[in-house]
Amino acid sequence: MNIVVCVKQVPDTATERKLRSDDSTIDRSANGVINELCEYAVEDALKLKEAHGGEVTVLTMGPDQATDAIRKALAMGADKAVHLSDEALHGSDALSTSYALSQALKKIGFDVVILGSESTDARTGMLAAMLAERLGVPQLTLASKIEVDGSAISIHRQTDYGYDKVEATLPAVVSVVEKPDPFKPRYPSFKGIMAAKKKPIEKIGVADAEIDPAQIGLAAAWSVVSDFTAAPPRGKGVVVNDEGDGGTKAAEFLVSKKFI
């Protein structure tokens, strides 16, 4: 099975994250790490490969320093990587990103494309749906479990009442969510880390993937950041002292905040 995992390098959520003052895009110059949900996507891809054979290719779109995310995915066990990197891609919004990635995916070829359901930087959560539409294949989103049987693919999607089982035929696009142990992403072993260095990383540009430059980059973006301000500091919490009426007070607080 030909499995492609899309991974993204994002600013580390544990550090202070900034927008660039010149064009309001995310500052990607420092502290890049692999997006957490992408690690889950890699793990699911590796599990599929272990069960059905085949090959796992990592696809990432991002600046040159995004190699950290690629190396992590390769160290976890992916076989090879394609790095779509081009100045012309800077500032692409979700729509143009999905276009660029779909062009790259057409070039690579795939039975299944797996991606995290959202990234910790932009948090749009739309890429899987957009990709599926662009590629003309079924989308199976927010998967907590993936099963493949021949050309049939099914996923579990967690709901309030249990889970939905959603089925489709390959090729397909799957987005995955966070899962508890033992489905958490593996930590790369030292052997994996050393082997990753020898795995092929193919660098491609806009022309290689036959991407129309008019449809990408800041100029082509449909969503535009007009202004931004720093988030207000978090207010003080409310302490409810239980004097026999703690439950009522807690409920009143939740009602006042429109949680219940």
Place this chain on the structure above:
Amino acid sequence: MLSEDHEDLRKTVEAFARDEVAPVIGDLYEKGEFPYDIVRKMGAMGLFGLPIPEEHGGMGGDYFALCLALEELARVDSSVAITLEAAVSLGAMPLHRFGTPEQKDEWLPKLAAGELLGAFGLTEPGGGSDVPGGMRTTAVLDGGEWVINGSKAFITNSGTAITGFIGVAAITGRRADGKPEISTIIVPAGTPGLVVSEKYSKVGWSSSDTRELSFTDCRVPAANLLGQRGRGYAQFLQTLDEGRIAIAALSVGLAQGCVDESVRYVAERHAFGHPIGHYQAMQFKVADMEVRAHTARLAYYHAADRMLRGLPFKKEAAIAKLVASNAAMDNSRDATQIFGGYGFMNEYPVGRFYRDAKILEIGEGTSEIQRLLIARELGLGGL
């Protein structure tokens, strides 16, 4: 300074310690429970096989890789780190270095995967610094079997549910010069005649397994001799020289953990209208802690570098172990002071660091023994 491979490994273990060890270890520590689940996860990551060749199920890395992993683990917790240190440097390494092909095939793959833990029994109730002077345990060949009698004290990893064997140093005869002949014999867990006592109640390293062992006509096949007969003394001298670098790395981790915690705390805790980090007395304390951790790290990097290059490293390893264990002790005392009353509470890691630091100046050669070794290397031994 680190190679890309080593830096990636360091970062991986750093994340593992933060995400998998830190959230659960406080509770295990207070209950004195062995961290089986963490050990299983470390096994899956290949940490127990770091310096073991791939043909024996290891990662094919080097001893320095092990040291980096130990440092990162000990930044968060020392019980977990010492479990790895003892299993690899005292358990698996002697087998890897001195074992017969059959012994390696039998044990190394399971040790490298962390499925079984190895232990090394050198210290006896009568003394740890003075070996063989304090050694009473004997092994006698009888009908194709070694018959072991005696006891061992303070043996790490010797009584867990996944303990595979204990390498037992024993007197196997007299040499021509009248001194005792020492050999190491592999005693599988559960061998009749081996009695593993209840775990000790310890001041620190609460989640690490430490036991007293007694051997009463304990019989194992003659083939369980590790390497050559009479080589036991040379074997454990080499094992301990390497092990000192590992203990130094672990000590640096603890010392660094104290810095990490203190830097955070002095910014958060307020007194007299300022964060306590505003006061120079606090800043200087933290600066001194950083200096100790940093210089001790350089000392163990240097010793490890010499070891990997095949250069003599006995003195450098002893220096690293001495300064790093001192740094751990000093930093944990300072960090506890910075935390004030909370430093004395088990809820905060620094209290655990304080309890865990002292043993570093004792185990695998006391600070006095390190000074003795350094003086000897300077040619002062015969004075």
